[in-house]
Amino acid sequence: MSKYVTEQQIADYQRDGAVYIPGLFKDWVEPIRAGIARNMREPGPYAAENLKPGETGRFFDDYCNWERIPEFVEIVRNSPAAQAAAELMRSKSAQMFHDHILVKEPGTSKATPWHQDAPYYFVDGEQNVSFWVPVDPVNDATLRMIAGSHRWPKMVLPVRWLSDQNFYAGENDYLPVPNPDAEPGKYNVLEWKMQPGDAVAFHYKTVHGARGNLAAARRRAFSIRWVGDDARYVTRPGRTSPPYPGHEMKDGQKLREDWFPIIWQA
Numbered sequence: 001m002s003k004y005v006t007e008q009q010i011a012d013y014q015r016d017g018a019v020y021i022p023g024l025f026k027d028w029v030e031p032i033r034a035g036i037a038r039n040m041r042e043p044g045p046y047a048a049e050n051l052k053p054g055e056t057g058r059f060f061d062d063y064c065n066w067e068r069i070p071e072f073v074e075i076v077r078n079s080p081a082a083q084a085a086a087e088l089m090r091s092k093s094a095q096m097f098h099d100h101i102l103v104k105e106p107g108t109s110k111a112t113p114w115h116q117d118a119p120y121y122f123v124d125g126e127q128n129v130s131f132w133v134p135v136d137p138v139n140d141a142t143l144r145m146i147a148g149s150h151r152w153p154k155m156v157l158p159v160r161w162l163s164d165q166n167f168y169a170g171e172n173d174y175l176p177v178p179n180p181d182a183e184p185g186k187y188n189v190l191e192w193k194m195q196p197g198d199a200v201a202f203h204y205k206t207v208h209g210a211r212g213n214l215a216a217a218r219r220r221a222f223s224i225r226w227v228g229d230d231a232r233y234v235t236r237p238g239r240t241s242p243p244y245p246g247h248e249m250k251d252g253q254k255l256r257e258d259w260f261p262i263i264w265q266a
């Protein structure tokens with residue numbers, strides 16, 4: 001019997017690779033806002049500005065900071081995230097992979113390109129999930145996901161967000177990046193208008209993207225990423241994102257628990 005998500009939400013997640021969970025983090029909106037503010041005041045080594053000169057607004061992102069941000073430590077350890085992740089993954093454990101903040105200031109025209117997270121990550125396996133949690137109301141600037149893309153036979157070509165350059169060599173090993181807006185009706189695109197503290201849970205292989213934020217309000221989002229029992233380290237054809245230099249893991253190993261702690265266990 002699951003505690004934080006319904007059987008229907010689990011079935012939808014497994015089928016579509018994405019599901020909307022209203023209110024999952026409703027009691028955690030203020031800590032998330034405070035954590036994002038602290039993260040932006042004290043950015044980490046991977047902090048990035050994602051606009052080219054002349055593009056309007058600001059699109060800031062940063063990741064892998066949770067252990068030095070007390071609000072994020074609280075969320076990772078004490079919010080519903082870990083157990084809800086285990087329930088959605090149908091896993092006996094939930095192991096923390098990393099946190100990510102993505103902030104689009106008002107008037108940001110830059111879209112988040114369509115992409116899958118899996119090819120950037122050094123994680124193989126089917127039991128994984130990211131929660132994308134806005135802490136501002138989102139309409140047009142919400143996350144958009146291609147239903148069922150987590151079951152596509154090949155992964156989608158990973159590209160760099162700022163330059164659109166390939167992330168690794170070997171373009172032919174991947175599917176081309178889809179553009180659902182150019183081919184209406186070809187894909188089933190899931191997207192929801194969301195309130196602060198709602199969550200979308202999505203699989204690392206689910207193709208997703210987001211429009212720019214042309215609204216008058218900020219769009220602050222917190223992503224928190226988990227792996228389950230079957231997750232194993234896999235070498236990718238180049239430096240992964242996040243890179244975790246010096247991790248010393250080898251193909252087929254479970255992610256090292258001193259860096260990626262198990263937060264919840266059945």
Ligand SMILES: O=C(O)CCC(=O)C(=O)O
Nearest residue numbers: 102112117132210221223
């Ligand atoms: O917030 C966004 O614009 C994109 C989020 C995303 O790509 C992610 O959380 O993996």
